[in-house]
Amino acid sequence: MKWSNYFIPTQKEAPKEAETISHKLMIRAGLIDKLSAGVYTYLPLGLKVLRKVENIVREEMNNSGAVELLMPSLQPASLWKETKRFDKMGKDMITFIDRHNREMIFGPTHEEVITDIVRKYVKSWKQLPIILYQIQTKFRDEIRPRFGVIRAREFLMKDAYSFDINEKGLDNSYNLMKETYKKIFSRCGLKFKIQEADSGVIGGKFSEEFVAEGECNELEVGHIFKLGTEYSLSMKAYFVDKYGKESPIYMGCYGIGVSRIIAAIIEGNYDKNGIIWPLSVSPFEVVIIPINMSDYEIKNISEKIYKDLIENGIDVILDDREESAGFKFKDADLCGFPYQVVIGKKIKEKKVEIKARSTNKTEDINFEKVTDYIKDILREEKK
RNA sequence: CGGGGCGUAGCGCAGUCCGGUUAAGCGCGCUUGGUUUGGGACCAAGAGGUCCUCGGUUCAAAUCCGAGCGCCCCGACCA
Structure with missing residues (x-):
């Protein structure tokens, strides 16, 4: 690529609204442009980094045996009423009424949709275990978007969901994802720690978060959950075991904030002159x-x-x-x-x-x- | 949603307190010409503004008053 043919709007000074180092540098280096609070364009250089991170995530997920699919951002609110999460998520969800007067939402996460797919097509223990994932844009009407892309209202996320016949199987899937996450973050040049976390609105019995080290206390780059049978029970996702008995599927879910990784990498890799990209994700x-x-x-x-x-x-x-x-x-x-x-x-x-x-x-x-x-x-x- | 701050050229800011000729300014960036080229070059000429919006006060509003909108920070909340 020739610089003169490319589009890298660098700036000597960052706009005053940017306070964290990653936010300032992402703007100054011409990676992103803010359209509205928590809503960003990825400029060519930023998109190139995003794609590199995305590909690392995809490679490692595929290596682990997980299978990629792509679910819609638009979802019917009815699905969310099945799990009672429509009210639980409340104003965090971006909703609208379509022309047929149906209540719709822009997906903040996809437990409902994936469970709907699995309940339709997975009937037997022979089809399990399976881990499905996607890399897709999520929408959340954050109470307070901040720190540039670290807490955005529209952001790229990798979300994976595991389905097992019992708790032991869930533990295996969970540990597999945990190991995969370690590989992903290491390849991205991130230093991180893993800590037990509150499961919040996602629910489930147990969760751990991957927190990137850096000056900014950004709330995390990855989060893994043991959901158990919470969703399979409320949405009736059952399978038939080898004895002919019907049981709820054991689920886990595993998220990575792909766009957030970029900010986290910068927080840990910069000096007074600018960003110092690890080779693996450099534009x-x-x-x-x-x-x-x-x-x-x-x-x-x-x-x-x-x-x-x-x-x-x-x-x-x-x-x-x-x-x-x-x-x-x-x-x-x-x-x-x-x-x-x-x-x-x-x-x-x-x-x-x-x-x-x-x-x-x-x-x-x-x-x-x-x-x-x-x-x-x-x-x-x-x- | 509570507290705080901000909104003047693409970016960073001054001017606002105390209304008027500083009749809208500065630095960077941008355009043209020339000279340059080892750490954001120099000279010259130029372009660029609904002073966030609407309303009010006044002879006169970027400046005072009211409402609204937008943005940022702290908190609560959250993946």
């Missing part, structure tokens, strides 16, 4: 900075290195703007790309400089060896 792995675009040699070699890196499958952005060197350095640091390839005067000695964002260490290397060098360090880091 680009490498940024190429030609110091002077009107110098033909610098320009040509930058283009050459750029093409070379692309051909080798490296996610690279070329800062081909007619801006001063300092300006480009500031933007590169702010946006937090892990590696900067700086092409300047040293090109006369066939050398370019490679800087690691996280350590600030630089190394001069022959411009023809850049691709191999980058490939080596990326491979090393991805281990």
Whole structure:
């Protein structure tokens, strides 16, 4: 990607409404734009990070044996009345009356919908256990949206639901998800702790939350629940066991705030100059900075290195703007790309400089060896 | 929903207390031309405003009064 063709509206100053570091940096680095309280656009760079996080979540969920599906955001209120949660959720739900005078809601979570699916199609112990999940936008009319995307009214969530024949099976599914979550958060470069939590309006017997470490006390990046038979009883989701007896399905549910992960990563990975992305979720792995675009040699070699890196499958952005060197350095640091390839005067000695964002260490290397060098360090880091 | 703060150019702000010629200002950003290019360059010229909205007071309102809307922070609440 060439910077001049892309869309990264960086800002020197953050709007005053942003107070937490992740919120400020997400706006300054051109990741998000606020439309309304708790409602954000993901700008191209932000979307790229979101997709990378999403894919890590998807990969690890799939590895665990969970199966992806996609449920609707629009749901009939009637479903929520079956479980008595329509009143329990109350004003946290965004509701409306459709033209046929039916009460509808924008899904804040999907226990009701998934249980409806399972009660329709799962009839026998032979179909269990199963874990179904989706990555989808949730809507919650938060009492008080805050801290940018950390508490938003519309946000991307991965929600998974497990179905088992008994409590022991539920424990297995629960522990499987717990281990999967550890892998996901580690791959995202997050430091976290797991603590027992209140189950709140989701209900169930037992829950634990994954809390990311950072300056901002954000209420958590993941939460796992043992629901038991609460929903299966109220919604009549039964299966027939091997003795021919009908029993309620044991359920668990497991949420990850995908968009919240991004803020959590930033809270734990930044310095005075901006974001320091872990390689696994960085919007680009490498940024190429030609110091002077009107110098033909610098320009040509930058283009050459750029093409070379692309051909080798490296996610690279070329800062081909007619801006001063300092300006480009500031933007590169702010946006937090892990590696900067700086092409300047040293090109006369066939050398370019490679800087690691996280350590600030630089190394001069022959411009023809850049691709191999980058490939080596990326491979090393991805281990 | 209780408490606090804010709303003036894309962003950050001054001006509001004490109404009037500071007849709407500054920094950054933006446009054009030129010179630059290793840490948010310099010179010159320029563009950009329903001063949140509506109503009231007044000879006169960004400024005073009333209502509303929006945004942020603390709390309660929550995944």
